[in-house]
Amino acid sequence: MRNLRMASVRSPFDKLGLASPAVAALSRAESMGLLRGQVTCLDYSALEQLRSGLAEAGIGQGFLAELAQPHACEPDRLSTLMARIAEALEQSPAPGHEWPAVVRVLGIDLLVRLLGISPSSARRYLCGDRTTPDEVAVRLHFLALVVGDLAGAYNDIGIRRWFDRPRARLGGATPAEALGEEWFPEDPAARSVRDLASSIMSSPAT
Incomplete structure (x- = not known):
């Protein structure tokens, strides 16, 4: 990971309230393996990286059309569009991109343990030799x-x-233990793990 290393903010994101939704969308795209190059400045080049990643993954075709419109960079419209893109990414598994991105961070051993699959299956999915089953893709x-x-x-x-x-917020269990086996993102335990991860920046004691 770490394609997202922004050191400055420029147009069109230098308007009040625009940086936060843009960073949220870009961060989500990076975690899904959709950013191909380094993003060091929040500007038009970052927007193009996001647009390219969405197009490659087949996500948010309507948003791509909106981004191409002359008025797309008006502050209110762009803020809303970034929030909608972040939500679309949240709801759109993209295993072809996510396998290499997540393996690079977690490693194959931890990842297969969390997914509840065998290393051999994971490697076949990673290489594209087999299609990732839906239940594995959502995990x-x-x-x-x-x-x-x-x-x-x-x-x-x-x-x-x-x-x-x-x-402590998981009753003394580790996140891996809380997920258990054959879990799904909508399970209460999985939601608790996600909430815990989301709270890290605001609550370092977690």
Whole structure:
């Protein structure tokens, strides 16, 4: 990961209230493996990176059309559009992109343990030799989003260790234990893990 290393903000995101929704959309795209190059400035080039990633993954075709409109960079319209793109990414598993992105951070051993699949199956999905089943794709997407939430606070080693550290908010269980086996993102335990990851930046004691 770490394609997202923004050091400055420029037009069109230098207007009040625009940076936050743009960073949210870009961070989600990065965690899903949709950013191909380094993004060091929040500007038109970052917007083009996002647009390219969405197009490649086949996500948000209507948003791509909106981004191409002359009025797309009006502050209110752009803020709303970035929020809608972030939501579309949240709801759109993209295993072809997410496998290499998540493996790079978690490693194959931890990832297969969290997904509840064999290493051989994971490698076939990663290489594209087999289509990722829907139930595995949604778990992989969930983990990509959790990794994205954690990336704002931890490096890759810290992210890996996070899954195996007991957490008071999970009743003393580790996130890996809380997920259990054959879990789905809508399960209460999985939602608790995601909420915990999302809260990291505002509550370092977690």
